[in-house]
Amino acid sequence: MENFIVSxxxxxxxxxxxxxxxxxxxxxxxxxIKNNQLxxxxxxxxxxxxxxxxxxxxxxKTINCSNLSDDIExxxxxxxxxxxxxxxxxxIHELDAASNNSVEDIRQLIDQVRxxxxxxxYSVYIxxxxxxxxxxxxxxxxxxxxxxxxxxxxxxxTTEKHKIIPTILSRCQIFDFNRINISDIATHLEYVAxxxxxxxxxxxxxxxxxxxxxxxxDALSIFDQIVSFSxxxxxxxxxxxxxxxxxxxxxxxxxxxxxxxEVPETLMIFDEILNHGFDGHHFINGLSNHLRNLMVxxxxxxxxxxEVGGEIxxxxxxxxxxxxNDFLLKALEISNECDMQYKPSQNRRLLVELALIRMAQLTxxxx
Numbered sequence: 496m497e498n499f500i501v502s503x504x505x506x507x508x509x510x511x512x513x514x515x516x517x518x519x520x521x522x523x524x525x526x527x528i529k530n531n532q533l534x535x536x537x538x539x540x541x542x543x544x545x546x547x548x549x550x551x552x553x554x555x556k557t558i559n560c561s562n563l564s565d566d567i568e569x570x571x572x573x574x575x576x577x578x579x580x581x582x583x584x585x586x587i588h589e590l591d592a593a594s595n596n597s598v599e600d601i602r603q604l605i606d607q608v609r610x611x612x613x614x615x616x617y618s619v620y621i622x623x624x625x626x627x628x629x630x631x632x633x634x635x636x637x638x639x640x641x642x643x644x645x646x647x648x649x650x651x652x653t654t655e656k657h658k659i660i661p662t663i664l665s666r667c668q669i670f671d672f673n674r675i676n677i678s679d680i681a682t683h684l685e686y687v688a689x690x691x692x693x694x695x696x697x698x699x700x701x702x703x704x705x706x707x708x709x710x711x712x713d714a715l716s717i718f719d720q721i722v723s724f725s726x727x728x729x730x731x732x733x734x735x736x737x738x739x740x741x742x743x744x745x746x747x748x749x750x751x752x753x754x755x756x757e758v759p760e761t762l763m764i765f766d767e768i769l770n771h772g773f774d775g776h777h778f779i780n781g782l783s784n785h786l787r788n789l790m791v792x793x794x795x796x797x798x799x800x801x802e803v804g805g806e807i808x809x810x811x812x813x814x815x816x817x818x819x820n821d822f823l824l825k826a827l828e829i830s831n832e833c834d835m836q837y838k839p840s841q842n843r844r845l846l847v848e849l850a851l852i853r854m855a856q857l858t859x860x861x862x
Contacts, residue, residue, distance in 0.1 A: 502718055561615070
């Protein structure tokens with residue numbers, strides 16, 4: 496039986512051009528290589544799963560390549576690139592500061608830094624979760640970080656830049672990685688699905704992208720989970736069932752009933768949602784997001800803020816035309832008020848039901 500490789504590893508970018516949604520950073524790094532203006536220390540900051548360690552590895556591979564392409568990408572053919580691709584390169588050294596955060600660990604690293612590379616120009620030291628180093632380890636690291644040997648380059652990666660002492664920050668070039676937006680994640684998932692021979696609904700991929708919360712690694716892990724559940728045909732229904740996500744249809748029906756002042760129908764939909772095991776707070780947050788999406792659909796300038804695609808986007812546009820701005824604004828205020836009062840409330844179901852009744856009577860008051 497062939498060993499399974501998770502998508503986050505199988506589709507990990509191997510060149511600057513394949514890194515998703517971090518073009519400003521990859522362009523800067525490529526220009527630095529092209530102009531031979533390499534710093535001795537870099538700090539890569541940003542949320543989890545956005546490409547910090549991946550970019551560090553690509554950078555280490557590229558600066559040691561002996562036959563760079565015209566667009567500053569590694570050739571994958573020289574000895575250095577082949578060694579890197581088969582995980583036997585001695586030019587790249589990775590340290591996990593979460594588990595190696597003592598002074599002794601840093602002293603071992605400092606001793607290692609003195610040894611020049613046997614192949615290639617540079618030894619690259621990638622320190623993950625660098626904010627986990629102890630204050631004594633940081634102090635032991637300072638001198639080497641400021642004046643390393645010419646062959647040594649440090650790349651520090653962290654999700655919590657504010658925890659790093661200023662003396663370390665002042666010695667590094669700092670790159671802030673962005674959260675990856677939903678459309679970029681969905682597009683990449685579509686590419687992965689095609690590569691795996693899977694057929695996926697755009698709405699399904701969009702839900703996975705939303706659930707990933709800006710992290711490509713999380714999105715690929717969720718994708719693998721869905722494939723295990725539904726096989727090579729990934730439907731919207733499979734995704735919302737597996738991820739326990741409320742169907743958009745509930746919110747569309749709810750707003751339709753609000754428009755018709757149908758209080759009993761509104762309360763019955765909420766009861767159905769609770770009977771399916773969903774939390775009232777989860778529902779009211781989803782309703783707030785739905786109302787917000789209808790609001791941004793009211794103007795062509797803000798419709799690009801709608802982070803859904805396909806048929807769902809068209810449904811939003813249609814429903815938005817039947818909702819007045821005044822209704823949406825007041826309904827948003829009610830749902831936001833319910834959200835803030837939910838946790839301290841003693842009767843949470845009643846709190847949500849009262850909010851729904853108030854929303855269902857907004858158009859009645861206007862009449």
